[in-house]
Amino acid sequence: MTVKTPIYLDYSATTPVDPRVAEKMIPYITEHFGNPASRSHPFGWTAEEAVEEARDEVAKLVNADPREIVWTSGATESNNLAIKGAANFYSGTKGKHIITVQTEHKAVIDAVRDLERQGFTATYLAPEPNGLIDLEKFKAAIQPDTVLASVMFVNNEIGVIQDITAIGNICRENNIIFHVDAAQATGKVEIDLEKLPVDLMSFCAHKTYGPKGIGALYVRRKPRIRIEAQMHGGGHERGMRSGTLATHQIVGMGEAFRLARLEMKAENLKVRRLRDRLLAGLEEIDEVYVNGDMDHRVPHNLNISFNFVEGESLIMAVKDIAVSSGSACTSASLEPSYVLRALGRSDELAHSSIRFSIGRFTTEEDIDYTIALMKSKIGKLRELSPLWEMHLDGIDLSKVEWAAH
């Protein structure tokens, strides 16, 4: 078997730019370099035309009106603009309470935390052990002054898909602005904003084979949602986000989303086949635990914990595959994933988790290589593990009194 290592299985971190996308972008760096805001000459007109064509493509993928799409620098900015922009605009009339979820991306959680410092209050809902929200608990979190709720479409770590329709309907009934971070959803799940009861939705290009540094925020027109700008300047994007538009990046996002619209159905079938193959292979290893619901989940993601193996040594062992780990090995401390902790996973299982994320360019050979590698490395690390030995001897590790240090 000949595969080129390291094998890239980290598509949820970022995707390569599809060569077709890159090709479409290049003329807008060199040749058609005009400022799309220049109204007085063809350089500007050409750039503006390209920007609007891309806006159409982004809108089409999610069945929105192009006038509802605001360009940003990425999903982090879109999340900040949506949450701070809507909370600040509506706090005077509706109130100052926000609902979000413990497993949201940091761009959502930290934006809400910032609002808390400014006098807002917030509820961070705990998900169920499968990563999904209990709708009754969501309802129970609503207060008379709840102004905004923010729930992600697809979780970045465990790939679970929240019931956006149901949550959105609850928000509508209670007159709450509903924001959805869909950074991990485009090209993976169907998004129809004509039907979805969502007011604001964040997108980015680089998780869907577009370039980094470009994203968009959907801002509903009917009923019209207002946001306070966070970036002030030339009044671009109808005043919601000032700053010269990055034409080539925008062209890239448009082309990436056009390809996603045309190819997602076939691609998801292929990706699902590969993911199921990977899961079947890894489940031949003893004491593995899948994190997150398997039914309400994008096919691209497999997050799995390997018991009795320590996280950092696991990452060292699998250097031939590029994956993400549940232990964020920061310089000083080993912090287990807050997402897995929110599901109720123990520190040990959270540490020893790996997120495999599969994408457009993953092959069957990549998957088979990965399965063989994991089997051999997990076997080797367990040979070394006193915990594995105790487990095989039938000792219940939770009952052992450890000499903590």
Added chain:
Amino acid sequence: MAYSDKVLDHYENPRNVGTLDKNDPHVGTGMVGAPACGDVMKLQIKVNDSGIIEDAKFKTYGCGSAIASSSLVTEWLKGKTLDQAAEIKNSAIAEELALPPVKIHCSVLAEDAIKAAVADLKSKQPA
């Protein structure tokens, strides 16, 4: 994180992995650390009738530096008396493996494991 070549070597080719009979009166066992802290080391030593350590085995659940620290001390322990073994200092382990400051605790754990194994062995032997 960048590991030294010595850590990588011990991690890739750990020495003396295994288990000795913990009920053997010539075997001392030290188990230190806790799973929640991310490291558990089990170190075992076996002495001959002259009181010299003739075998040492380890198993470690932990990061590469923890595995390397325990693998290294099994090499160092062989041929030493119990008193010499108890003199092995974490600083020597850390220096040999060029451990970065955030990994010094791995060498401390290895030193603790030696002390625990020696104490276990002494408790088994008639005074």
